[in-house]
Amino acid sequence: MTNQSTARPARPGGTSGGAAKTLSSPRIAEMLRVDHAGEYAAVAIYSAQAKVFGRSHQTRKIAAQLQHMCEEEQEHLDAFDALLLEHKAKPTVLLPIWNIASTGLGVATALMGEKAAHACTEAVESVIEQHYAEQIEETKNSDKELCARFTQFREDELRHRDLAIESGAKEAPAYPVLSAVIKAGCRMAIRLSEKI
Ligand SMILES: [Fe+2]
Ligand SMILES: [Fe+2]
Numbered sequence: 001m002t003n004q005s006t007a008r009p010a011r012p013g014g015t016s017g018g019a020a021k022t023l024s025s026p027r028i029a030e031m032l033r034v035d036h037a038g039e040y041a042a043v044a045i046y047s048a049q050a051k052v053f054g055r056s057h058q059t060r061k062i063a064a065q066l067q068h069m070c071e072e073e074q075e076h077l078d079a080f081d082a083l084l085l086e087h088k089a090k091p092t093v094l095l096p097i098w099n100i101a102s103t104g105l106g107v108a109t110a111l112m113g114e115k116a117a118h119a120c121t122e123a124v125e126s127v128i129e130q131h132y133a134e135q136i137e138e139t140k141n142s143d144k145e146l147c148a149r150f151t152q153f154r155e156d157e158l159r160h161r162d163l164a165i166e167s168g169a170k171e172a173p174a175y176p177v178l179s180a181v182i183k184a185g186c187r188m189a190i191r192l193s194e195k196i
Pocket of ligand 2: 042073125156157160
């Protein structure tokens, strides 16, 4: 009797002319939910890192860089907030956990130093841009509007990743392990956020 979280169009055969959309509503809700979770986590990570680096004069430059990325992630997050509403889809129930985990990751990597913070960015953005690339492939013939959004956001993530690499991400202490652990965590978060 109560509404299900899976978004359905008001009524098939209604007045909207959405004939081009062949992806199911539950699949779109799943995509939006996981993207929303990813952007939410990105805001939490960069915000935490910016705060840690912002405490010292010597790390003001990286703090400003992270703050700028955080603002771009907030724009992405706002877009997914609106899309979730539009598609009557719910965010993942795991948001409170992602908030704690992402803030913890941001604080920990910032305390490890600038290179580790950049390594975190490189790992997170690599996983997110690959995820967007898969969604672009999935929507390119069925939902051009969503595909355009994913493409635009992927370009921002690629820019974030490249800036982190240019800034020395791969020179971080224990870079291969740090990067592999963060990437594995991101992939697990993606799988969970798609489903619940
Ligand atoms: Fe983003
Ligand atoms: Fe990003």
